[in-house]
Amino acid sequence: MTAFAEVGYFEPWWVQLLKGLVIFAVVFQLVPVVLLAERKLLGRFQNRYGPNRVGPFGAFQPIADIGKLLFKEQFRPRNSIGWLHAAAPAISMLTAVATMAIIPFSDTVDIFGTKVGLYGVDASIGILFAFAFGGIAFYGLMLGGWASGSKFSFLGSMRAAAQLISYEVSQGLSLVGVVMMAGTLSLTEIVEAQKGLWYVVPQFVGFLIFTVAGFAETNRPPFDLPEADAELVGGYNTEYGGGRFAAYFAAEYLNVVVVSGLAVTLFLGGWQIPFVDPPTWVDPIVVIVKLLAFVFFFIWIRATLPRLRYDQLMSFGWKILLPLATLNALVTAILVVIW
């Protein structure tokens, strides 16, 4: 079997299977945590408590929500395309989960005599893998809206597709600077290259662009036009309810976790801590703590900024973000050559 891409290091198949399950379990557990943290923090940002009735401190709220959604009747409009309507949320979910595979939690470590890399796969194409699945991700939204057989869903999915395509360009370009400085696409090597200095310092503009584009890519406020529940009848997910809606919902939060993970890996030094060299077992904890801090920033932004108008969204993406990202890449290229 030929490999699709060069892989930095790989283990025996059973180790790969095991660590795949472990990574999935750990990162998937972050989804209800993020869900609850978002609702509680949004409350605190507005001088109120958030959910605090279900279980201790409202801890069972996510499971109650998901449970409610799963027990709902599975409904679909009469003129929807059945299998696509069912497959679209799965695509959203799949791409979010697949991108998780490349986020490194540490370098290779020795566990009971077996060398194990604490990441799903260390592909040499690294970031491109993330963008490949990001490109597929919008099929989830697109097909979901289209297959619903409703004009509002269809318009919503078109809106979502236009937004995702616009911001994907800037997001890609914002990372060119990082790639040029590290001289590699592999995420573990990018983290290694940040040993002295996190890339958030020399690539601050790139970091800002990546963050803003990341908000747009995950359909988070202030760029949540694909959903826009208040003024645009929802969007691609108008005709969804129950478990399939829950899948979209979970995929959105998983995307938040994944984009945070990418930001931590690419700009915030992955498992590196400045001036300290902790033992290896601390590394995954460091990554998760940084990741949650970035998720907090996501929520903070959501509590602060109002939703953009559609023309503002487009002109911001194409007229400001894209030239800025191009300029950032250009300046970095010149500086890298001079040094």
Next chain:
Amino acid sequence: MTPYPSPSPSPWSPGDDVVAVQRGPRPGGAGGTYRAFGETLRGLKTTFARLVEGPTTKQYPEEKTAVYPRFRGRHKLHRFEDTGLEKCVGCSLCAAACPADCIRVVAAENTPENRVSAGERYAAVYEINLSRCIFCGYCETACPFDAITMGHDYEMSDYNRSDLIFTKEMLLAEPLERTPLRAAGE
């Protein structure tokens, strides 16, 4: 005389009654971007201050909103403290004053064997239909003997309309003090 400096001469110069509006940089462009960024940071500061401030929510069923001393809640009927006789003499002035017509009084004569109130007559039936009451407090004002006053209780929801008709015994009973009173200066 406008407080603003008159705008520079232009082909269209507004009259004196047109107030000049000071505008920031136009949206878009470098100025707009800079301003948007600054305002975003300001907004982040504002929301974070709310986070630090902490919630102001009252956890209602456990934590009740305190009322002011003159709050008009559920009615109370009173007795004389020394003799234990009812203050109400069944004069029906409260029923006459009630704009919602929710008070029903049927008076009866006091007899030496059965003395209920201090006056000649007493209220044999005294009912307030709380599902109709508008809590205006006119009954309290109309009463010549301070027999009826408005209490502090505002939790009166029930499952049946008929359960909201409070009888004399219920109104005379020592009411459950369910609502805290506001401290002075609060």
